[in-house]
Amino acid sequence: MTDLISIAVTTVVLGSIYGLVAIGMTMIYGILRVLDMSQGSMVMVGGFVGWGIMTSAGWSPIVALVAAFAACFALGVVTQLVSVQPLIGRRGVDFEMITFITTFAVAIVFSNVALQIWGAGQHPVPNIVSGSVELYNGVNLTYQSMLMAGVSIAIMIAFGVFLTRSRYGIAVRAIAQDVDAARLMGVPIKRVFPVVMGFASALAGIAGVFLAGQYFASPTAGDQPLLIALIVVVFGGLGSLPGTIVAAYAIGLIQASASTLIGTTWALPILYGVILLVLLVRPQGLLGRPMEARL
């Protein structure tokens, strides 16, 4: 019983954070057809912004979240303008493959510049809120985890409302469905693309502040979230938002059960093993449609 409750709690917390990073990636893929490998760097940058503002400057966590959002939004726009925009419509190249590589190059540059500036060490970031509540004998839920899960879920809901209700959200979904038709209807795609990537990066930055509170801020802090986010988006079906959210919690559940019941060293191999099996049975992910994006 203790195990079950602790698994359930970990699932919700992990799943919410993974969801926050992964919806950015799936949105970028759905709209731009780019698998953005620089999202991990945004998590890392978010962590360092959190460290700089909360630990070094000693300001409030709210400032850190806003600053991480702004910094990562700007970096996301720059990344798009540098590594994706020049390749749109280029003839004779496989756009998906080549942007996968350019965003990967941007990620290499970001993490090594961070390494030069801040060094390889782990920088502690305080939790935004402290304290915890005991749910069941021995199972503790920290307020930080509750806040992380709550904020992530709130952002995901707000995002869903934005995409389905607002004029801009509908324009974004129109691009995901058919770029040419959206352009003919007057959607300025050259302006929407950088904003989408900036917005997705900003979500990853916020996740970075939370994750740095849980672990540390370091130049490699983005590697694991990137891998997990990749797994989540592919597992859920690339470009499918509901699929991504379901997959985020499913991955959280697999990881939580594996670490609680078998041991943390085997959590990742088991996770990858399950993904291999799922992809063999359903090559297009949980809710994905083959060769077609859904948003």
Place this chain on the structure above:
Amino acid sequence: MTRRRPTPMQATFTRWKVSISLALLAIAVLIPFVYPNQYGTGVMVTMMILITLNASWNFTLGHAGVWNFGQLALYAAGGYGCGMLVLHASFPPVLALIGGALAGAVFATLLALPTLRLFGIYTSLLTFAAAVVLQLVIQNDDTGATGGAFGLPSIQGFFGGLDPLWQVRAWYWLCLAIAVATVVGLAVLMKQPFGLALRTLRDSLPYGSARGVDPRRYRVLAFALSGALAGLAGGLYTLYNGSIAPNVMGLTPLSIYVTMIVVGGLGTITGPIIGTVILTIVQQALIDHPGTQLTVLGLVLLVIVVFFPRGIAAEGAKVTRRVEAWMNEEEEVGGDAMAPVPVTASGRA
């Protein structure tokens, strides 16, 4: 004057290109005498091993068009296979090397079967996940077979009886011979019906299947061959360094090797050589500033890909074609200049 249309082999291996290649090969063979430096020669040994690895990777990633990001697992399978045969079964190094290549081929065949069901990004994640699983399994292995996170130490390689300078020279020539054989072999293969079938499947799977090219057979064969070559490179790495550890896999080596292939030119014959040589030089030039190495590497990758998405080799091929057209005009004044023959079936080079 009528002239016979050149066969694909003749069109690719023109007299001009063959003579340039032979001249470069002669330089490569003689470099250890001009540059009698043990450290420098050692760097070139590693470079030759990487050319073999990158050529094998380029075969599936570039020529066959399968998004394979698990090649380092095949490299490690070869390296570990070879090392374990020497250490645990006391095989002679030559047999262990062959064993390593076989291990790579077997692992590649296993990896190829599931990729047939997937497309694009999904393939890249599956192959990459397979590599991560292998790395994690080796790291967490406490049976002693693979040495866990510390790897396999003190493996006896070739040329143990020679003095250090001649030993590293002998290694250089061995690895040079294997790299040249790999690149030339793959270049010839790509001009055979087998290569044409692979390119067809890459450019249009439905068309290829409709023309009777069985994707399953060709992809599995391509993977097995690529895996055998990667396993061979892995075995050479283990025997040359005398050890192998799980850090031959992972994100950093992956990013360096992908950069080499893409900067050189994905899906080209000379691309892996050009990319590996250029990036080895860049890395050596920055050896005193280790922190900036990867930053520069990332910037080089970004700039080259944005400006020349098809790589340096493809840009070079344009120049080569112009020179060849010009040389043909010289040879037969008044005759019809040979029409430029595209390097590959598609425009993707």
